[in-house]
Amino acid sequence: MSDTLRFAYYPGCSGQGTSIEYDQSTRAICKALGIELVDIPDWSCCGSTPAHTVDHVLSGALSARNILQAESLQDVRGIITPCPSCLTNLKTASHRMRDAAFKAKVDSLLDKPCRNDLPIMSVLQVIYQELGPEAVKAKVTNPLTGLKVAPYYGCIMNRPPEIMDFDDCENPIAMDRLMEAVGAEVMPFPLKVECCGASYGIAKNEVVTKLSGKLLDIAVDCGAKSMVTACPLCQMNLDMRQDQINRANGSKHSIPIFYYTQLIGLALGMNGSSLMLDKLFVNPSTVIREMKASQAAAAS
């Protein structure tokens, strides 16, 4: 295995659409932090939730094709992805393929069998474990002092712990520590791993407005002026559907929902447009202006 931080990168489908700002900011900060991302050649969809609710072998094969594609790359330390849904599918497929009978069924759906020997991690895990908050802090030129943020991990970045094997399954802290490292004020948020309503925004909208509404309510009650996420679906539910949530629940929330990669990027001195802050639905400019004002007040 290579010593350099060179990884096979799996962007995930939403990274080309609804979470394009996550993909863009992930690529930008990885470059700045010395993590080399090599796109998996001709990667395909992992099947997300729909595949595993139809069949586990089909779901395994859709993930395994990507593992197979990654195995064609030289000198990569493993596969990494920003998206927890892609991550859980890739890791679950890889885990279940340790069972020879399951692997044989998956291989029978593929053009050729995969080796299944590459470690699979989230980009968050690599930044947190391979670099660490101190190394990130050392590169900060624009600390986010005064930004009150609630870190929201979503349900599957860390669960189930036997498969995801990263951080704490009830009270994860990786994003908390990284946000502290870039100078933000991290609010104690008890619903870090509660479900946002997942992909039911379309088919069962009331599920999302109820569950995501609770997340926004509690985050605000905890003193947060913004939330930070690591999951495209969580971000979309909280941000794009915030008006729907307000209408359904009679609330008046207007809090920006950042990707952690955007906030790290800001702290590393990147500008808002390169991090695609303009793609967020709830405009973050007020929160950013308030943060700068409090920094100026503290400096004077």
Next chain:
Amino acid sequence: MDTIQMSHSVDAEFIRQVEQESGQNVSLCYQCGNCTAGCPYTEFYDIPVSQIMRGLQAGQRDKLMSCRSIWLCATCESCTTRCPNNIDVARIMDILRHMARKAGKTPEKEVKTFCDAFLDSVRHHGRVFEMGLMTKYMTRTGRFLTDMDLSVKVLPKRKLAMTPHNIVGKKSIAKIFERYNREGGE
């Protein structure tokens, strides 16, 4: 509360099948209720997850195959993570849904239609085409106003591609589905 006449309705083959496909021992559940206590979806379920586990132990095939809960489980992994007996409850929920699909039971039609439209998109393009997925979902369900309020917000953001992202190897994806169907899938 429903009363179940156990002498007539226990389907031992159903229990065996779920155990085999999920790799779980369902008799380990001692009804502590931890799964239900942590389940964010209980308020939307017709049967709470711990009662699904109990029904499973009692071999209640018909009741479980037609329940709405198995279609509303989002696989958030709370139940699996918190089960004191290490039962992978979310995996059992998935297996029950697989079996219900094969039995043609779909009490939550919109959920099934969304999943089918998503996988059709993957099968045809290799990656999900978000605009195409929405169009197909709305056409199939007749719910043409789904997320209409969002379209005025989303389109100006230019996040959504108007054409699909076809991958070079999309035939290899189509083949995965073909082989799966040939081997007894849907």
